[in-house]
Amino acid sequence: MNQTVAARAEIAAGAPDFLKIESIRKEYDEVVAVNNVNLAIEQGEIFALLGSSGCGKTTLLRMLAGFEVPTAGRIVLDGQDITDLPPYERPINMMFQSYALFPHLTVYDNIAFGLKREGMPKAQIAERVEQMLDLVQLKPYAKRKPHQLSGGQQQRVALARSLAKRPKLLLLDEPMGALDRKLRERTQIELVHILRQVGLTCVIVTHDQEEAMTMADRLAVMREGRFLQIGTPGEVYENPKNRFVADFIGSVNLFDGELVVDEPHYCEIQTPECLFHVGHGVEGKQGMSLTVALRPEKISLEPGWQDYPYNAVQGTVTARSYMGSYTAYEIELPTGRRVRVTVTNVDRYEEPHELGARVTAHWMPSAPVVIVE
Amino acid sequence: MMRRSWMPSGRWFVIGVPELFLFVFLLLPFLILLKISFSHADAVGVGFEPLISWLEEGTLSIKLHFDAYLSVMQDDVYLLTYLSSVGYALLTTVLCLIIGYPFAYFLAQGFPTLRPVMLMLIMLPFWTPFLIRIYAWKNILDVNGLLNQFLLWAGIVDEPLQLMFTKFSFMVGMVYGYIPFMILPLYANLVKLDRRLLEAAADLGARPWQRFWLVTIPLSREGILAGSLLVFIPAVGEYVIPELLGGISILNIGRMMWNEFFINLDWQRAAAVTMLMVLIILFPIWLFNRYQMRLMEARR
Numbered sequence: 312m313n314q315t316v317a318a319r320a321e322i323a324a325g326a327p328d329f330l331k332i333e334s335i336r337k338e339y340d341e342v343v344a345v346n347n348v349n350l351a352i353e354q355g356e357i358f359a360l361l362g363s364s365g366c367g368k369t370t371l372l373r374m375l376a377g378f379e380v381p382t383a384g385r386i387v388l389d390g391q392d393i394t395d396l397p398p399y400e401r402p403i404n405m406m407f408q409s410y411a412l413f414p415h416l417t418v419y420d421n422i423a424f425g426l427k428r429e430g431m432p433k434a435q436i437a438e439r440v441e442q443m444l445d446l447v448q449l450k451p452y453a454k455r456k457p458h459q460l461s462g463g464q465q466q467r468v469a470l471a472r473s474l475a476k477r478p479k480l481l482l483l484d485e486p487m488g489a490l491d492r493k494l495r496e497r498t499q500i501e502l503v504h505i506l507r508q509v510g511l512t513c514v515i516v517t518h519d520q521e522e523a524m525t526m527a528d529r530l531a532v533m534r535e536g537r538f539l540q541i542g543t544p545g546e547v548y549e550n551p552k553n554r555f556v557a558d559f560i561g562s563v564n565l566f567d568g569e570l571v572v573d574e575p576h577y578c579e580i581q582t583p584e585c586l587f588h589v590g591h592g593v594e595g596k597q598g599m600s601l602t603v604a605l606r607p608e609k610i611s612l613e614p615g616w617q618d619y620p621y622n623a624v625q626g627t628v629t630a631r632s633y634m635g636s637y638t639a640y641e642i643e644l645p646t647g648r649r650v651r652v653t654v655t656n657v658d659r660y661e662e663p664h665e666l667g668a669r670v671t672a673h674w675m676p677s678a679p680v681v682i683v684e
Numbered sequence: 685m686m687r688r689s690w691m692p693s694g695r696w697f698v699i700g701v702p703e704l705f706l707f708v709f710l711l712l713p714f715l716i717l718l719k720i721s722f723s724h725a726d727a728v729g730v731g732f733e734p735l736i737s738w739l740e741e742g743t744l745s746i747k748l749h750f751d752a753y754l755s756v757m758q759d760d761v762y763l764l765t766y767l768s769s770v771g772y773a774l775l776t777t778v779l780c781l782i783i784g785y786p787f788a789y790f791l792a793q794g795f796p797t798l799r800p801v802m803l804m805l806i807m808l809p810f811w812t813p814f815l816i817r818i819y820a821w822k823n824i825l826d827v828n829g830l831l832n833q834f835l836l837w838a839g840i841v842d843e844p845l846q847l848m849f850t851k852f853s854f855m856v857g858m859v860y861g862y863i864p865f866m867i868l869p870l871y872a873n874l875v876k877l878d879r880r881l882l883e884a885a886a887d888l889g890a891r892p893w894q895r896f897w898l899v900t901i902p903l904s905r906e907g908i909l910a911g912s913l914l915v916f917i918p919a920v921g922e923y924v925i926p927e928l929l930g931g932i933s934i935l936n937i938g939r940m941m942w943n944e945f946f947i948n949l950d951w952q953r954a955a956a957v958t959m960l961m962v963l964i965i966l967f968p969i970w971l972f973n974r975y976q977m978r979l980m981e982a983r984r
Contacts, residue, residue, distance in 0.1 A: 376883075376887060377886075377887075378883055378886075397886070398883070398886040398887050399886050399887070399888075399889045399890055399891055400889075403887075404887055404888065405884075405887050407880055407883070407884055407887075409880075411878065411880040411881050411883065411884040412884075413881060413884070413885075413899065414881075414903070415902045415903055415905075424885070424888050424890075424898075425888030425889050428888060428889035428890050428894065429889060472888070473887075476888070476889070
């Protein structure tokens, strides 16, 4: 794993602006689907566009593939302006949502389709298709038609078909959308492994944050045609720039409050529920209102109502779900506010907190993050 | 164990009605014709001798006369007429396909708002009797018809063209009459065409015409076959169009059957001609069925 990351970093070092999206805009009669988006992707990077349906992520992907023409802006790939190239002249291939395999062609002919259009000699096509079948482990299925394959196998054919032409950029449109959960988790890692092996630059569109975080080096959270935040999965999760991102990625408890102490290395925020002592400084004036985001897994529970000077709330357990690896609690505070807490089940014999029990939830200063926007 | 009811259920009734209809109006007349084709007129001259009779000595006699078939096969004119009819039917099918395919494609993949209007335009002629619609072509194609008047007025020709009772007028009528049967199955097929497959083809480097040849055409094969059969089969035995628009120079099996039945009054021979035509038509139907069975098995 470390080796592949290192190898990838080397490729990436060569071309930091391999794919450049410059002020791309797409309007459909009055509706702005993509609103002046800028993005630079490194060579060899796996980048995810994450957002709920209608956020513009698919439109952006389709503009990269060439199916939609941007209203304004430029797309530059490896130094070449491809904004006005038709899809069949772009060095880009796409793996379609639900795959779009040709039902009348065999697995072999599906994979060879793009190569034949290039006018590649037959012997070379055969060699390349064999390679691809090896890569996705479908060699025995070369003569089958798509409808004779399982969902997972179809997905691998679609991947092989989109890799066969060795595109400069690979686009994946909801690559796991049609697979069931168990298969999805395994396939995500397998897919990333294959992409690293080939060293491809790749843009993934997904509405599934877990998928984006599992597969991508960096991701962009999209909403209403704009990027809300771009960063590594860790950055976006631990330092969300706004309420939407904090809420969209993972689950979160948001507290609105007022800045009371503002020091370079810490700050204190008074909320109706408690005083937050946060281990990082903020840029702002005393008395300004802001939001504190606190992830459920960063909170600890103690039985009984304990006194803490800060970073703690007292309440009663109103819901509990045992999820195997962790237990999720919902704690109701005297103000009526509910707080979500997850406790990792490190011990098989851990006594759970009963429904209705009084508990204290508390956390470290390094647990919460302040959202100014 | 479920007790089986001997009462006819609703399910049997629903299946039974069309079966009964087909039996009374298709199989029964067919069997009567089959009998006539192997029979001779009886002594009185109004009916036909039975094929199977019970002789006094206690023997069952089955008498099949093949002379009608032999006379049909020995006379070249029948063979030529069959060939000519099949040839014209094929030509009609090809013309309907060439004209109907783009039409159906546009209907299925073009502007969805135009679809109801265009479908209506295809169906509308069915509200007028077929015979009258074909007769209307006479008014257009006649020496004094609309088309000739237009050509004279526009100065394209100096004297009216002889369009009626030619191969041209015949094919105009055939294509006009049969094209809806090509367009509708093609439309039903093309409307299901997944546009993402065309996008996938474009993504993999296929230019527009390559997408059409490599994706659209192969995927609409069933529609092409169904439409072609729907045109070809009735076109072989068509009677009204060759009679009204074709003229005597066009050899046509439908007209030949009419002549044998109602002019020569040779029912045995007419029945034999009919039976042979049914054989000719059964062959493509059999091919199509086999193809569909294979397709269904492949999908299972």
